[in-house]
Amino acid sequence: MFRPSTRHNLPSSSSNPALEVKLNKRQSGIGAGGPSARWPYRLNFYEHPPTLDITLEEFETFAIARLRILSHIESLSHRSLPYAQIASGITTYTKTHLPLSSNTARNVNLDEERRRDEIGHWVLRLAFCRSPDLRARFVRTETALFKNRFETDDIHERAAFLRSLEFDWQIVDESEKATYATELRSCMSWGTKDDQFKAESWFKVPWYTVPDLVGGRRVFIRAGMAYVPQSLQISLVLQAFASRLEKALELTAKNLPRLDEDERLGPVIDHLASSFLSGLGASDYQPAEGSGSTSAVTAEMVDDVARKHFPPCMKNLYERLKRDHHLKHFGRLQLGLFLKGLGLPLDEAIVFWRRMYGATMSDDKFNKEYKYNIRHSYGQEGKRANYPPKSCQQILTSNQPGTQDSHGCPFRHFSPENLTTFLLSSYPQLDRGGAEMREILDSVKTAHYHVACTRVFEITHSVKKGEGLGNAESVSHPNKWSDRSREMEKEVLEGIKRKEDGDEMMVDA
Structure with a gap:
C-alpha cells in the first residue's frame, strides 16, 4: 500500500x-x-x-x-x-x-x-x-x-x-425521404414494405465516416453524404468510438x-x-497448493498421461527426454514445472527424473547436479519460492531457445517442415494434406500461435471448431490443455460406467 x-x-x-x-x-x-x-x-x-x-x-x-x-x-x-x-x-x-x-x-x-x-x-x-x-x-x-x-x-x-453523446448527425426529414424513396428502399435489404419504410428513420453523415457501409453498398450516397438508416446506427457509433x-x-x-x-x-x-x-493475456491458471490442480500423478503414470494429455510443447520435451535421456536447463525447468502443476509430487518427481536419465548417469552425479534443482523448483531449497508452471506467454517471450535447445513453443520455434513432421508423428488425428493442417500452418504464419495450438486441441479431442477448451477459450497455458484433456477423459469414463451400471440394473430386473 x-x-x-x-x-x-x-x-x-x-x-x-x-x-x-x-x-x-x-x-x-x-x-x-x-x-x-x-x-x-x-x-x-x-x-x-x-x-x-x-x-x-x-x-x-x-x-x-x-x-x-x-x-x-x-x-x-x-x-x-x-x-x-x-x-x-x-x-x-x-x-x-x-x-x-x-x-x-x-x-x-x-x-x-x-x-x-x-x-x-x-x-x-x-x-x-x-x-x-x-x-x-x-x-x-x-x-x-x-x-x-x-x-x-x-x-x-x-x-x-x-x-448523451450529442452526435452531429443530420436527420433526414420526410420531404427529403420521399424525394429519394427509391434509392433509400434499395438499401433496405431487411424489407421494403411501405410500413417498414415509413417506420425507418434516416441520418445523413459524411460518407467517409461509415466505410464499412459504403464498402458493402448498404447506403445511398449523394453530394458526399451517406444516408444511414436507424437500423444500421451501430456502424455510426462504432466508427465514432x-x-x-x-x-x-x-x-x-x-x-x-x-x-x-x-x-x-x-x-x-x-x-x-x-x-x-504475444497474442495472449495473462493466464489465470493457478495450480492447487501442493501437488497440482488435478488428481496426483505418479512417476509410473507420466508416460501414459504424456501420450494422451500433453500439449505439443510438453510432448516435444518429453519425447526428447526419452530419446536423449537428458534435457538442458530451460528444458528441464519448463517440463519440470509443468509436471509439478500436473500433480506430480516432489518425491515422485525425483523418481521420474532419475529414471529418465537412465543408467548412463550415476546416483552420485544425479544427487549432486540435478536433485537440488528439482527440490528448488518445488520450494524446498534456496529461497523456498513455490514456482508456478510457465504460461504460454512466458514460453513464447522468455529464454528463447538456441539451435541445441528443446524448450520453447513448437508453433513459434520450429520451422514449418519440422512442425508438420512433429504434429503428424505426435497426433495421428492430423492429416498432412488436410484442410485442418493447412489452417494450423496459416495461423502459425500470421504469428497466432495460440490459435494454432487451440485448433490442434479441438481436432485431437473431437471438439467443435470454436469451442477450444470450453466456452470458446483458447489455450493460454500448457497445464490448462492437460487439465481439460484429463477432465474430458474422466467425463467419458464416467459416462461409460453409468451406462454399464444402468445395463446391469436392467439385467437384474
Missing part, C-alpha cells in the same frame, strides 16, 4: 493531458446496488480520464482482467468462426472475467464494476499507445468489446447513452515520454504490452 502523498500523472485524451491516479487507499463512498452516480451508463466512450484513488495491485489486476478479455476477442477473431459464435464467446467470457451490468440489474455493485472497467481501459492505453501495431490492435479489440456491449445493452439505457480512441492513443503516445512514472509502474506496463504482442 502506498502513502497518501504518492501521485502519478498518466496521459489522456482530454484537454488536460494528464490523468491523475493516486495510489493510496480505495475510493470511499461506493455503495452496492442501485444506479451509479459517477457512471450513469453501462456503455462508455472513455473520453474523460478519471481521477481515482487506487492501489498498485488494482492498477495491475484491473488491467490484466481487461487484457484477458481483449486477448480472447483477438483469438476469436482469427479463428474463422461465424459472428454469432464469436458474439456468444465474448459475452460468456466477459461475464466471468469482466462483468458489466446494466442499470436494471439488481444486487450488483455497479460503481465497482464500472470503476474496474474504466481503470483497466485507461491503464491499457499506456501500454498499447507505444507503436502503430499495438494501437491498431487495441482499437480493433476495444471496438469489438464495445460492439458486444452495445448489442447486449438494455435498449432504453442504450438510447439514453447515445443522446474507433476514431476517437485512435486519436486519443496518438495523443497519449506523444505525452508518454514526458511522464514522470513511478519506477514500480514501468515493469507492469511493459509486461502488459509484451503479453498482448
Whole structure:
C-alpha cells in the first residue's frame, strides 16, 4: 500500500493531458446496488480520464482482467468462426472475467464494476499507445468489446447513452425521404414494405465516416453524404468510438515520454504490452497448493498421461527426454514445472527424473547436479519460492531457445517442415494434406500461435471448431490443455460406467 502523498500523472485524451491516479487507499463512498452516480451508463466512450484513488495491485489486476478479455476477442477473431459464435464467446467470457451490468440489474455493485472497467481501459492505453501495431490492435479489440456491449445493452439505457453523446448527425426529414424513396428502399435489404419504410428513420453523415457501409453498398450516397438508416446506427457509433480512441492513443503516445512514472509502474506496463504482442493475456491458471490442480500423478503414470494429455510443447520435451535421456536447463525447468502443476509430487518427481536419465548417469552425479534443482523448483531449497508452471506467454517471450535447445513453443520455434513432421508423428488425428493442417500452418504464419495450438486441441479431442477448451477459450497455458484433456477423459469414463451400471440394473430386473 502506498502513502497518501504518492501521485502519478498518466496521459489522456482530454484537454488536460494528464490523468491523475493516486495510489493510496480505495475510493470511499461506493455503495452496492442501485444506479451509479459517477457512471450513469453501462456503455462508455472513455473520453474523460478519471481521477481515482487506487492501489498498485488494482492498477495491475484491473488491467490484466481487461487484457484477458481483449486477448480472447483477438483469438476469436482469427479463428474463422461465424459472428454469432464469436458474439456468444465474448459475452460468456466477459461475464466471468469482466462483468458489466446494466442499470436494471439488481444486487450488483455497479460503481465497482464500472470503476474496474474504466481503470483497466485507461491503464491499457499506456501500454498499447507505444507503436502503430499495438494501437491498431487495441482499437480493433476495444471496438469489438464495445460492439458486444452495445448489442447486449438494455435498449432504453442504450438510447439514453447515445443522446448523451450529442452526435452531429443530420436527420433526414420526410420531404427529403420521399424525394429519394427509391434509392433509400434499395438499401433496405431487411424489407421494403411501405410500413417498414415509413417506420425507418434516416441520418445523413459524411460518407467517409461509415466505410464499412459504403464498402458493402448498404447506403445511398449523394453530394458526399451517406444516408444511414436507424437500423444500421451501430456502424455510426462504432466508427465514432474507433476514431476517437485512435486519436486519443496518438495523443497519449506523444505525452508518454514526458511522464514522470513511478519506477514500480514501468515493469507492469511493459509486461502488459509484451503479453498482448504475444497474442495472449495473462493466464489465470493457478495450480492447487501442493501437488497440482488435478488428481496426483505418479512417476509410473507420466508416460501414459504424456501420450494422451500433453500439449505439443510438453510432448516435444518429453519425447526428447526419452530419446536423449537428458534435457538442458530451460528444458528441464519448463517440463519440470509443468509436471509439478500436473500433480506430480516432489518425491515422485525425483523418481521420474532419475529414471529418465537412465543408467548412463550415476546416483552420485544425479544427487549432486540435478536433485537440488528439482527440490528448488518445488520450494524446498534456496529461497523456498513455490514456482508456478510457465504460461504460454512466458514460453513464447522468455529464454528463447538456441539451435541445441528443446524448450520453447513448437508453433513459434520450429520451422514449418519440422512442425508438420512433429504434429503428424505426435497426433495421428492430423492429416498432412488436410484442410485442418493447412489452417494450423496459416495461423502459425500470421504469428497466432495460440490459435494454432487451440485448433490442434479441438481436432485431437473431437471438439467443435470454436469451442477450444470450453466456452470458446483458447489455450493460454500448457497445464490448462492437460487439465481439460484429463477432465474430458474422466467425463467419458464416467459416462461409460453409468451406462454399464444402468445395463446391469436392467439385467437384474
